[in-house]
Amino acid sequence: MSGSSRSEKKRRQDDRQRRLAAAGIQVPQKVTATNRTPLIVIAVVLAVVVIVGAVVLYQRSKTTSVDPTYTATAAGAVVTAGSGPTVVDVYEDYLCPLCDRFEQTYGNEVTTALNAKQITVRFHTIAILDKSTTPNGYSTRAADAALCAVPAGIYPKYHKKLFESQPAEGSAGLTDDQLIAFGTELGATGDFAGCVRGTTHDAAITAETNTSAGTPALQTNGQFGTPTVAVKGAKINIGDADWLKNAIAGK
Template sequence: MSTDSASSPSRKDKREARAAKAAAELEALRKKQARKSILTVVAVVVALAVIVGGLVWFSLSRSDDSKITAVDAGSSEHGLVIGPDDAPRKVVIYEDFLCPYCGDFEAATREDLAELAADGKVQVDYRPFVLLDQIGPYSELATSAFAVVQQEAGDDVAKTFHDLLFENQPSESGPFPDAADLVDLAVEAGAEESAVKDGIENLEGKDWADAATRAAADDGVRGTPTVLLDGEQFLEGNSMEEIADNLIQQIS
């Protein structure tokens, strides 16, 4: 009677095969965990870089007021003004549409500044410029689009567009709105699409944005937001929320 015992795997062979398979699975798991750990470390480093970068920009915005030599509110060729010329208090705000601290400050002050300007208590001069161009093209695109909207649709629509840009502000890490998205926001603000579409898509406001950026640099502005009250840099507070609250209290 013939048998297959010579060709069949022994119990020892089976144990060794199972052990080898288990070892291979364990090694694969270790490699997967190692890759996951590396990705986690990278993610933490990137997050810290963004935080540190943001803190640097916030620190830079707290410039020595002796270095700020801005022209008076309402006197710049590169701004958007709300409130009367004879208002007793004057506020100038240098901002970048991508700057998260500008977004925080704008959200904390928009309604109050609008009401105070309407009551004749303050004149506010918003001065957008391009600071964060090292991150990507969005700052330039948004500032150029703002210039196009202001020129083609007027200050009231430009102010609404300005507010919408901050309401829809992207993260510094993206993804970023494109020109078509900004055309849609301009139309939502009240601009005629036919009046602003080509200008926004072709960066026709770039010369204005470049000039505004040079003017901010010439004024001594090194960070955003930089806020001036009656010609002096306003730094009362340790956060954007505190600075915003203290500013509104002083001019109310």
């Protein structure tokens, strides 16, 4: 492997570790040969955790998708969904793989609570991964399309569609034509195509991204990452499967 290839691989590994850390996911550190026994124990524990997590995710993925009936409005790059008493803030980037995992794991539960008017969710449309596509910029383009989906009357289903169709990091991302086609498929009203092609919300997305990333309460060890979820302004642990139930209960 060439020096440049090793350097790029190291950069990507470091970037991945930073993003995992910002999302509150701890990455085990390397140990020396003298610590081989603890390593075996850790490996076994991690294997069990991964298996259990995979089973939970699989069971959730088998659940029939919940049809959203809630309404949504937008102000700047923040989409307010539902009208329940418990307010949940969700910070997400449409290119973020962990955000897709969050949607797969908790999407139905969140939608059910929104439909039942138990919660209000403020979706903060973030673009921190613009440099992770070639050419750069897919995160902002997808975020812009999602915001265009609000006046078009299709935001709940469009939000889900963007994650279901999430492109890989390092790719070119979805084209504007593809983003527009999703809207047509979901019954967008008004000039949805013109809104998407017009980069209507780019400035608002940049402002929201900078504000969110610079808020200490949303950081872990000084870093901001997506997905981030906050209740009453405090970042919560989304690794706790009962986080939404506890939020609704006021715990």
